[in-house]
Amino acid sequence: MDLTSLNTLLPASAGILFFIQSCYHLELYRNLYFHSRKEKKETDTPPLSVILVAKDAASDLQKNLPAILEQDYPNFEVIVIYDQSSDDDCEDVLKLLEDKYPHLHHSFIPDSARYISHKKLGITMGIKASHHEWLVFTEPNCCPSSNQWLRKMARNFTTGTDIVLGYSNYEKTKGWFNRKATFDTLLNSMRYLGRAIGGHPYMGCGRNLAYRKSLYYKHKGFTSHLNLQRGEDDLFINEVANGKNTQVEASPESIMRITALHYKKNWHEDKLNYHLTSRLYKGFSRYLMGFETCTRLLFLLSVIACLVYGILMQSWVVLGAGILLWNLRFIMQFIVFRKTSLALGERKFYTTLLLFDWMQPLWNFRLKLSQRFRRKDEFLRR
Numbered sequence: 001m002d003l004t005s006l007n008t009l010l011p012a013s014a015g016i017l018f019f020i021q022s023c024y025h026l027e028l029y030r031n032l033y034f035h036s037r038k039e040k041k042e043t044d045t046p047p048l049s050v051i052l053v054a055k056d057a058a059s060d061l062q063k064n065l066p067a068i069l070e071q072d073y074p075n076f077e078v079i080v081i082y083d084q085s086s087d088d089d090c091e092d093v094l095k096l097l098e099d100k101y102p103h104l105h106h107s108f109i110p111d112s113a114r115y116i117s118h119k120k121l122g123i124t125m126g127i128k129a130s131h132h133e134w135l136v137f138t139e140p141n142c143c144p145s146s147n148q149w150l151r152k153m154a155r156n157f158t159t160g161t162d163i164v165l166g167y168s169n170y171e172k173t174k175g176w177f178n179r180k181a182t183f184d185t186l187l188n189s190m191r192y193l194g195r196a197i198g199g200h201p202y203m204g205c206g207r208n209l210a211y212r213k214s215l216y217y218k219h220k221g222f223t224s225h226l227n228l229q230r231g232e233d234d235l236f237i238n239e240v241a242n243g244k245n246t247q248v249e250a251s252p253e254s255i256m257r258i259t260a261l262h263y264k265k266n267w268h269e270d271k272l273n274y275h276l277t278s279r280l281y282k283g284f285s286r287y288l289m290g291f292e293t294c295t296r297l298l299f300l301l302s303v304i305a306c307l308v309y310g311i312l313m314q315s316w317v318v319l320g321a322g323i324l325l326w327n328l329r330f331i332m333q334f335i336v337f338r339k340t341s342l343a344l345g346e347r348k349f350y351t352t353l354l355l356f357d358w359m360q361p362l363w364n365f366r367l368k369l370s371q372r373f374r375r376k377d378e379f380l381r382r
Helices: 003-029 031-036 058-069 090-100 118-129 149-154 176-197 213-218 234-240 264-278 285-312 316-343 351-372
Strands: 048-054 076-083 104-109 134-137 142-144 163-166 168-170 209-212 246-249 256-258
Touching: 003 031, 003 176, 003 285, 003 316, 031 176, 031 316, 048 058, 048 118, 048 149, 058 076, 058 090, 058 142, 076 090, 076 118, 090 104, 104 118, 134 149, 134 213, 163 176, 163 234, 168 176, 176 246, 176 264, 176 285, 176 316, 176 351, 209 213, 209 234, 234 264, 264 351, 285 316, 285 351, 316 351
Parallel strands: 048 076, 048 134, 076 104, 163 246, 168 256
Antiparallel strands: 134 209, 142 256, 163 209
């Protein structure tokens, strides 16, 4: 290949990849920002049931459950199913809270339960114990950002709607790892919530999720993936959601804040579990998101190639094209991420955005490697 061909090929390749990246940012990633600012009419407040499954979560329940129980909502119950195989004081904490909050109820997963995911069993027990059609799900380590959480979720409980997807992310604390986890969660939310806003839902997150009880029974619960430990949220929503029966709630008052991670291993395990279940998603959304990651990495490499070639060969047109395309993409990315972060009350990503833009594809690659070296039975029910 002669130098004239490279003078054309390198900028052209970078330009094509820039166009693809622009489509993702302007047609997908910006959706969450505009939707979070969208005015919605307050509707009726149908009775609902909030369901949590807890394991080794006594301190989390003590800290976060009162904020759920004290929601400004006229008629709701809270059902906590705790795993009896754990060694903490869930039972004592729940009994104390029940004395103060009569709409709190609890039960337990017996230690004798075998050969089934305790998480899925706990959710099923909670659903069967519930008294209302609308079910709202969250987790013990989550705290609503306001006492309007249930009202904001419930305003989407309209005729024809069966599923409501909410937004959640980690509470802001100091430290590099918190920034990393927050950015990764924000990006993934911009992906799956952005697709749902566009009429193509493909997953949900059990930290902030609602659906009808009748939907659960209509699709026979988790029977299609009972062999897996996880999938109670993302796989179930992937199976039952469509563009007509799903809505997204992303107002600041509806956000769920996740307790800051104390152990990196927990975050890595959650990521690994979601990565495993994502292989079973129907539709092409999974491949669409993977294509974005690939084109992002290729774009960054193509820009570097333009810079190196332009300097070594003194081809200032190629060098200028690389610098221009990189700056245009960064400005576009910065605006989209900054506006979305501010709208959702997240931290401001400035210089870290440059670094995480490179690192996020590498995190995904590391997950793929980790999965290959794990035994398959670690992800199966037990």
